[in-house]
């Protein structure tokens with residue numbers, strides 16, 4: 001078992017099954033998301049290559065170039081629309097996976113403590129609302145003046161530009177249609193490096209103008225945004241959870257060099273433990289693109305928390321932390337589901 005998973009289990013303690021489930025969900029979502037994005041690009045390229053193949057082994061002519069340019073404009077819009085759909089689906093799923101952890105903890109404790117003042121449906125609703133806020137935050141956050149939707153748009157624009165360049169090059173070289181079609185199909189599936197073997201001249205000319213992997217930037221954006229959605233939902237659920245007031249960051253095992261992740265995950269700035277931060281002091285996460293460091297809420301031990309709930313139920317003044325949560329979070333929140 002890897003070191004980071006051991007640490008995850010240690011921090012989650014009695015909740016480790018849920019913590020592992022949430023982590024697994026995150027990893028599965030990441031893989032599925034990447035497959036969906038790559039398949040989307042493959043479908044678009046197949047559309048272009050089918051069009052090219054209709055012309056057989058003749059050279060690409062000006063007329064076809066114009067048709068292809070038009071298809072590429074349509075494809076840019078299609079790509080943008082489809083990417084937005086995929087991103088929406090996975091931002092939502094990641095937020096749900098992240099809030100699921102603290103939600104499961106709170107529901108289980110409230111059920112066990114059988115506290116008269118709290119209802120399961122309202123505790124569920126608090127986490128549901130945290131989930132919605134996390135999703136909203138992802139789409140509303142801007143980076144260097146660009147929203148997520150703008151960044152998706154720029155990836156679709158790049159796709160059109162790059163494929164256009166490749167086709168223009170094929171025309172300039174008098175390359176035939178079938179060969180160009182096959183080249184594009186191979187490029188989207190296996191990347192520029194493997195292409196260089198079969199089409200050495202072309203890759204040399206295109207160097208720097210096309211990426212090694214046509215989907216790389218979209219995949220990188222997806223990884224960053226999905227991790228960010230997961231992190232945001234972790235923070236949001238910590239804010240509504242009575243069993244938690246801090247979040248923990250665990251260094252990913254796939255970190256070859258010392259970087260800021262080592263620092264953030266390795267210091268105990270607030271005296272709460274290594275890599276543990278009060279909710280309102282949590283660093284912005286992920287720490288860099290492709291970062292695989294883990295985040296989770298730090299929740300009170302299951303039995304302690306149930307006892308605490310029971311004590312508070314008998315005498316609210318005995319647990320000022322819980323009473324403050326009850327007055328300021330629980331009571332102030334109105335049910336969303338029944339709205």
Ligand SMILES: [Zn+2]
Nearest residue numbers: 261291292293
């Ligand atoms: Zn990292």
